[in-house]
Amino acid sequence: xxxxxxxxxxxxxxxxxxxxxxxxxxxxxxxxxxxxxxxxxxxxxxxxxxxxxxxxxxxxxxxxxxxxxxxxxxxxxxxxxxxxxxxxxxxxxxxxxxxxxxxxxxxxxxxxxxxxxxxxxxxxxxxxxxxxxxxxxxxxxxxxxxxxxxxxxxxxxxxxxxxxxxxxxxxxxxxxxxxxxxxxxxxxxxxxxxxxxxxxxxxxxxxxxxxxxxxxxxxxxx
Amino acid sequence: xxxxxxxxxxxxxxxxxxxxxxxxxxxxxxxxxxxxxxxxxxxxxxxxxxxxxxxxxxxxxxxxxxxxxxxxxxxxxxxxxxxxxxxxxxxxxxxxxxxxxxxxxxxxxxxxxx
Numbered sequence: 363x364x365x366x367x368x369x370x371x372x373x374x375x376x377x378x379x380x381x382x383x384x385x386x387x388x389x390x391x392x393x394x395x396x397x398x399x400x401x402x403x404x405x406x407x408x409x410x411x412x413x414x415x416x417x418x419x420x421x422x423x424x425x426x427x428x429x430x431x432x433x434x435x436x437x438x439x440x441x442x443x444x445x446x447x448x449x450x451x452x453x454x455x456x457x458x459x460x461x462x463x464x465x466x467x468x469x470x471x472x473x474x475x476x477x478x479x480x481x482x483x484x485x486x487x488x489x490x491x492x493x494x495x496x497x498x499x500x501x502x503x504x505x506x507x508x509x510x511x512x513x514x515x516x517x518x519x520x521x522x523x524x525x526x527x528x529x530x531x532x533x534x535x536x537x538x539x540x541x542x543x544x545x546x547x548x549x550x551x552x553x554x555x556x557x558x559x560x561x562x563x564x565x566x567x568x569x570x571x572x573x574x575x576x577x578x579x580x581x582x583x584x
Numbered sequence: 585x586x587x588x589x590x591x592x593x594x595x596x597x598x599x600x601x602x603x604x605x606x607x608x609x610x611x612x613x614x615x616x617x618x619x620x621x622x623x624x625x626x627x628x629x630x631x632x633x634x635x636x637x638x639x640x641x642x643x644x645x646x647x648x649x650x651x652x653x654x655x656x657x658x659x660x661x662x663x664x665x666x667x668x669x670x671x672x673x674x675x676x677x678x679x680x681x682x683x684x685x686x687x688x689x690x691x692x693x694x695x696x697x698x
Contacts, residue, residue, distance in 0.1 A: 415633060477659070478635065479635075479659075505617060506615055506616075506617045507614075507615060507616060507617070508633075508635055508637040509616030509617055509620050509637050509640070509641050510616075510637065510640065512636075512637060512640075
C-alpha cells in the first residue's frame with residue numbers, strides 16, 4: 363500500500379491521527395508525514411522494530427528528524443540479508459504520487475542486533491515512545507518471546523491486538539499492570555483501514571505531544 | 585547427574601554457579617512462552633534468549649540451570665538477577681543443537697546406569 367493511498371483511505375474513513383509503522387523501515391512513514399502536511403490528518407512518525415529477542419517494538423516520535431536518525435540506526439543493526447520475494451513478497455518503495463519507484467532489497471523481516479532494553483534506551487534518547495506491539499499475540503510479541511510483562515520495564519505503554527481491545531472493552535487511558543494500553547488497527551490491507559480505531563472525547567489528544575503526555579501521566583499513576 | 589559433572593563433560597563456562605543440583609532432564613527453546621508451557625522441573629535449559637526474564641521463567645518452572653549457547657552476550661543485570669535468585673548460569677560457544685546432543689547422550693547414559 364502506498365502512503366498516498368493509505369492517507370486517502372484514512373481521510374475517507376474520517377480518521378484524525380494515524381501512524382505508519384513498517385517493519386524495520388522508515389521511508390513510507392516519512393513520506394506519509396510529508397504528504398499529510400497538506401491534508402487534514404495528522405501522522406505520527408513511527409516504525410515497528412524487531413529486537414534481538416524477536417520482540418516487535420513500536421517506536422513513535424515527535425518529529426521526522428528523530429525517525430531519520432532511527433533509520434540510520436536500523437541500517438547499522440539490521441543484518442544485511444537479501445530479501446527473497448518468493449517467500450516474503452517484494453518490498454516496494456512508493457513516491458508521493460503513489461507510483462512504485464524502487465525495490466528495497468534488504469530483508470526487513472529479520473531482527474536488529476540489539477537487545478530489547480537497549481532498543482528502548484535508544485528510542486528514549488531520540489525522545490520517542492517505546493511500546494511493545496500486540497503483546498497478546500502468540501508470535502513476535504513480548505509475551506510469546508519473553509513470557510510475561512515485567513512491571514519494571516521502561517515501556518511508555520503497551521499495545522494490544524484489536525481483538526483483545528474489543529474483548530476486554532478497553533478505553534484510551536486504561537492501564538494493564540501499570541502500563542497505559544493502546545491499540546492500532548494493524549492494517550496490512552486496504553480493507554483493514556478504518557475498520558478499527560480508538561476514540562477519544564478529548565480533541566486535544568490528537569497530536570503526538572499531548573498523547574505522549576497523556577500516556578506518561580497514566581503511566582506515572584501506578 | 586550432578587550439574588558440576590555436566591559442566592565438566594560439556595566444557596561449559598561458569599557464569600554463575602551457586603548450587604550443584606541434580607539434573608534429570610533438559611529443555612531447549614528460545615520462546616519463553618513455550619518454555620513456561622513445556623519445560624520439566626529439575627531440568628537444565630538451553631537457549632540463546634539471554635534476557636533477564638529467563639530467570640523468572642527458570643524460577644516458575646524449577647529449572648536449576650540455564651545454558652546460553654552460541655556464546656551470546658550476557659549483561660550484568662541478568663548475572664545479578666541469577667545470583668539473587670540462585671539460578672545457575674552457564675555458557676558455551678557451541679550451538680543449541682550441539683549442546684542438546686551432548687547433554688542428551690550424557691543424561692541417557694546416566695539413567696541407563698540407574
